[in-house]
Amino acid sequence: MTAKRPAVLFVCVKNGGKSQMAAALMRHHAGDAVQVHSAGTRPGTAINAQSAAAIAEVGADMSSAVPQPVTAELLRNVDRVIVLGDEAVIEPVAGMTAPVTTWHTDEPSTRGIEGVERMRLVRDDIDRRVRALLADLTQSSA
Numbered sequence: 001m002t003a004k005r006p007a008v009l010f011v012c013v014k015n016g017g018k019s020q021m022a023a024a025l026m027r028h029h030a031g032d033a034v035q036v037h038s039a040g041t042r043p044g045t046a047i048n049a050q051s052a053a054a055i056a057e058v059g060a061d062m063s064s065a066v067p068q069p070v071t072a073e074l075l076r077n078v079d080r081v082i083v084l085g086d087e088a089v090i091e092p093v094a095g096m097t098a099p100v101t102t103w104h105t106d107e108p109s110t111r112g113i114e115g116v117e118r119m120r121l122v123r124d125d126i127d128r129r130v131r132a133l134l135a136d137l138t139q140s141s142a
Contacts, residue, residue, distance in 0.1 A: 006137040007035035007078040009098070011088050015040025015067035017048040018084040018105060021055055021123055025130040028060035034137055037074060041088045043067035054119035058127070072096075082133065084126070103129050 008026065012019040015038060023038035030036070044067050055062050072093040075081065081090055081100040085107075090100050106125035108118040 005033065005035050006080070007037065008080045008082060008133065008137065009037040009039060009070075009074055009078040010082050010084060011039055011041065011070055011090060012084045013041050013088045014044035015069075016044040016046060017051040018122065018126060020047055020062045020065045020067075021051050022082065022084055022126050022130055024055045024060040024062035024065070025058075025123075025127050026134060028058070029131060030134050030138075034134065035078075037078060038065065039068045039070040039074060041070055041090070043069050048119075050116055050119045051123075054116065054123040057120070058123065080133070080137070105129075 010019040010022040010026070019038045019040065023036045026034060026036045046067070047062060047065050052063050070090065072095075075090070075093050075098065076095045078098050081098045083090055083100060083102045084105050086102070086104060092100070103126075106121055108114075108121045113121065
């Protein structure tokens, strides 16, 4: 009998930057071992180009991603919900069993760091957290 693949949902407000970065990094590191979803509480219309460029630098890809809304069905069908940053809020829905964890991610702009340098720092912070989450998910599902 094979273990069910763990499913994770990454959430931010616009679903154009941090949550898409986390999803791309998880897909990059986990391959098919984890079902990866990404959504926003108030989805924007496009992917952040600097986020996509920073992700591409490490061999991951989010260039074809499209911002999606968080849905009750999605919340019910994942094992973990990860909220990136301090703005997005997830209210539990009926039938939802996944714990909600908030990652208070690095925000270099508060230190005056902007542009691609900012995105690289954000990416590296998210990447460390994604790797730890992947280790936890694959260890607990083994």
